[in-house]
Amino acid sequence: MKKEEKIKVGISVGDLNGIGSEIILKTFEDSRMLEFCTPVIFASIKTMSFFKKHFNSEVNLHGINEGDPIVEGKINVFNVWKENVTIEFGKEDQNIGTYAIKSLEKATQKLKDDNIDVLITAPINKHNIQSETFNFPGHTNYLEKVLGGNSLMFMVTDHLKVGLLTDHVPVKDVPAHITEQLITTKVDTIYRSLVKDFKINKPRIAVLGINPHAGDNGVIGNEDDTVLRPTLLKIKESGKLVYGPYSADSFFGSNNYKNFDAVVASYHDQGLIPFKTITFGQGVNYTAGLHKVRTSPDHGTAYEIAGKGEADESSFKEAVFTAIQIFRNRNEYADISKNPLKKASRKA
Structure with a gap:
């Protein structure tokens, strides 16, 4: 990776009826985030615009489709679906679970193909994601199968x-x-x-x-x-x-x-x-242990406060920082493996 390139941070939106989209928007309301990473949210511009309006967010969203370039300095929204989605905050909904998986699968594929550098997953509901085609207890098992490790x-x-x-x-x-x-x-x-x-x-x-x-x-x-x-x-x-x-x-x-x-x-x-x-x-x-970097916040969908504007984005923001640092550390480790004289710079 060239030093001047900003790390492309892919984001799966998780359960749309939970707090995932709120904490994503709150994280990138801080414009300084765009100084060291380029976010790519896997959802749809229609859906994210609904959340932006609901939470009175001032972020500027940039919609992209398959084949479009990811634009540095923008909050990119990759259109995984085009249709309108009915959001009912705090409700467990099987249909909403299918959109969580659509987002996850597309983001994971882009990570595997090196179109993005790291993946941050917003919280899912482990019950409503289950289907005939997706039968995993959570993110971790699915990612291991697709990414290896x-x-x-x-x-x-x-x-x-x-x-x-x-x-x-x-x-x-x-x-x-x-x-x-x-x-x-x-x-x-x-x-x-x-x-x-x-x-x-x-x-x-x-x-x-x-x-x-x-x-x-x-x-x-x-x-x-x-x-x-x-x-x-x-x-x-x-x-x-x-x-x-x-x-x-x-x-x-x-x-x-x-x-x-x-x-x-x-x-x-x-x-x-x-x-x-x-x-x-x-x-x-x-x-840990995957061939790619994936992090997530340390909490769930928080249905009880979904849609109220009360969600704390701290853990999600830390997940972004951590993924970026791990990505850099891995690159440095790979470089050191090629040049053992650089080992002294790493922490003992």
Whole structure:
């Protein structure tokens, strides 16, 4: 990428009845955003103009169609559909779910084809996106299939990064999913991401236990002793600075997380509850391990405030900043790989 080129930020609009379009418009009402990126919203100029009028937004939207150039200095709206869409804020609607998928699929294809550089996904409703042709529990699984790689939900801020061994898995099924292969793959994905995406050469990673008190020597379940602990030992013997399993209940409250570059939780709520408690509004959901860069805000559709103009765009804006920085870091890492003498400039 030429240095003078601004990074093309693709944006899927998510659930149109939620807060996605509001936080997108609020983010780019700050004209300074266009100084370092070129946004491309995948929706339609008609739909985005409706939101602009509803929220009294002063952004200038520039509609483009297939084959048109993306215009730097403009908020580009790629017309994925032409028809009018009926918006009912706060309502779960199966038809609206189809538009969320149309936006996601077109944006992902453009990302895969290098027409855009990174992808930011506004929140979807995981229920109304389901259909005969789209049967994924969320963005992450779909993106892994289309873009390739070993995807991992990685919740990140500057001072806290939390990855998950299992994400959208029922709690009762978690132990069965956590195998030596899964642990090894996920830890390796996080390790590589910290090095390539966040410029940390020798990352320190903490892993939380599966059971309360990490099993308490088998008194509260044996998975930590039979699966997790021996696997972490093997990983550590390979040279990675990986520690644990730690008892999850006291790990964050004691500020122990500050001693590590990343924390690996065994299941969704074990990692996301403390992460969102500590960072809510500033956190970013990053899909590590893909061949392309995708981020999203750390919240959902927020139907309860949709259309009211009350949505906070902070997390979405952070998702844009994070995606841009990761894209730059990856380019720098690729450059360093070709020229090892540049390694000294990266964070130890």
